[in-house]
Amino acid sequence: MSEKLGNGDLAKNHVWVYCDLIRNIEAGPPSANSEEFIDPRHELNEARCWKAVMAQLLISLFPHDFLTGALGFNMAYESLPLPLLKTVKELRELRLNPYYFELHNSIDNANVGHAAMVMAAVANYIEVAP
Template sequence: MTYLIQHAPYHLTDGAWLRGVPQGPMSATSAKLFAIYIDEMGNGDISQNHCNVYLGVLESLGLKVPSIFSREFVDQQSIFEVSFKKPLLPLTTSLFPTTYEPEILGYTLWLETTSPAQHAGLRRILERYNLSSKFSLLHTTIDNNTNGHGRYARDAVTMYLNQIMETQGEQAVQEHWKRIWTGYVKLYFHLQLNVEVNFMNEKSVARFHVKY
C-alpha cells in the first residue's frame, strides 16, 4: 500500500508528459505520440483515463485522495516530498514540446517499452494480497512492445530520425539520437529514487538517494 500511496503524484499525472503533442495536422512522429496520449487519456471514456483508473485503485483501498488540483493534495502527510519530485522532469519538459521533442521521445521510449515488465511484477504482488491490480493490468496490456505503446514509441523514434536524415543528414541524426538517448537515460535515473522509511516516535522520516 505504501508503494501505491507514494506513487500517487506520478501516476495521477500519467500521460501528461505528452500534453504538448499537436492535436491538429501533425507529422507521422507526432501521430504516434498522439496515439499514446489519447490512450492515456482514455480515448474519450473517463472511466478508462489512466489517472482515474489509478485513483479508483486508491479509493478501493479505502483511501480518500483530495483533488490533485488542490492544496490539500500537496499537503498530505502520507506522501513524502520525494514522491512529488518524480513527475517534475517529464511535466516541465512537456511545457516545451518543440524545444525538447528529442528528449520527450526518449522519455516515451523508456516509459512505454519498460512498462509491461514493471507492471507485470507489481500486478502479481497486488493480486497476491488481494489488492486491485487494474492499473497494472491496463499497462501490461496497452503498453506491450508488439503492437501497443512500446511499438508506437519505437516507431516514433525511427520516423523522427528518418525525417532528420532526409532533411539534415547523418551528423544531425547522431546529434538528435544523442538527445533522445539522454531523455531515455535521464528519466530512468530520475525515477530510480529509493525511499527509506524509519519510524521514530510515531513519526516517519524519509531518506532518499538516486541509484547510479
C-alpha cells in the same frame, strides 16, 4: 492518447482507474490539484520527484525545444517493466483490483502497442535528425 483517456469510457480512463485503485486500498492521498497536496505534513519533499515533475512540465510547455526529451520520457513510460507483470499477480493475491496495471500490460506492449509506437517514432526521428 485516446487509449489513455479510455476512448471515451470513464471506466477505462487511466487516471480514473488509478484513482479508483487508490480509493479501494484506502491510501487516501489528497488530490494533486489541491493546496493540501503540498502541505508539509505529507512529506512530499523528495527532490528527485519534484525535478522529474518540473522536467516533464517544461517538456510539455516547450515541446519543440525539448523534442528529444519528450521522446525519451515517452519511451521510458510506454515500455513495460517486468515488475508491472509481477504487480498484477501480487495485487490479485491480495484480492485488490489489478485493472490499472492490466491496462498497461495490454496497451503498452512492444509488439503493436504504445511501446512499439514510440520506438518507431524514435527510429523515425533518428533518420531525419541533423
